Amino acid sequence: MTKELVLGIDIGGTNTVWGIVDARGHILSTGKISTKGHPNPETFMQALYNNVNAGAPAELIPQITGIGIGAPNGNYYSGCIEFAPNLEWKGVIPLKDLSEKHFKIKTRITNDANAAALGEMQYGAARGMKDFIMVTLGTGVGSGFVANGALIYGHDGLAGELGHVIAVRNGRACGCGRKGCLETYTSATGVV
Ligand SMILES: [Zn+2]
Numbered sequence: 001m002t003k004e005l006v007l008g009i010d011i012g013g014t015n016t017v018w019g020i021v022d023a024r025g026h027i028l029s030t031g032k033i034s035t036k037g038h039p040n041p042e043t044f045m046q047a048l049y050n051n052v053n054a055g056a057p058a059e060l061i062p063q064i065t066g067i068g069i070g071a072p073n074g075n076y077y078s079g080c081i082e083f084a085p086n087l088e089w090k091g092v093i094p095l096k097d098l099s100e101k102h103f104k105i106k107t108r109i110t111n112d113a114n115a116a117a118l119g120e121m122q123y124g125a126a127r128g129m130k131d132f133i134m135v136t137l138g139t140g141v142g143s144g145f146v147a148n149g150a151l152i153y154g155h156d157g158l159a160g161e162l163g164h165v166i167a168v169r170n171g172r173a174c175g176c177g178r179k180g181c182l183e184t185y186t187s188a189t190g191v192v
Pocket of ligand 1: 163164174175176177178181
């Protein structure tokens with residue numbers, strides 16, 4: 001039986017995790033590669049493509065109808081990772097285009113905390129809620145704002161960045177170039 005499946009990709013500062021998921025949120029196959037050690041995003045995408053094809057049962061691949069990527073500083077509107085302080089890739093990285101080039105499957109990208117908020121709304125702790133915020137703690141502090149059942153992207157696709165609200169004036173230096181951002185204190189790295 002052919003199902004409509006999606007490939008979900010979570011790009012983290014250290015590892016990139018992928019899962020092939022059905023409409024009910026069941027994870028049918030999963031794997032991971034290191035995000036680090038690929039200074040060129042093109043070779044990263046090639047490695048990810050190879051890993052999915054080697055790791056997933058062959059019959060699942062043709063059933064994938066869409067790809068969703070959550071990435072630090074992923075911009076839903078532009079399809080790019082933009083100036084992510086916690087990744088090796090600097091500047092603007094056209095990740096949506098790279099994914100579509102290698103996988104030949106329509107791809108959407110958003111920032112990792114927005115993707116987490118969508119996931120929790122659909123399948124998790126925020127199921128049935130229409131207004132909530134999702135806060136993710138890891139290398140950084142991410143947040144996704146949902147109002148009236150819709151994710152808030154803002155005019156530039158980067159709305160609701162709680163981690164870069166200044167919590168301490170002239171405080172710790174942040175990867176974004178400013179000082180005293182909340183994430184320099186409350187992220188996993190900040191707490192350590
Ligand atoms: Zn910052």
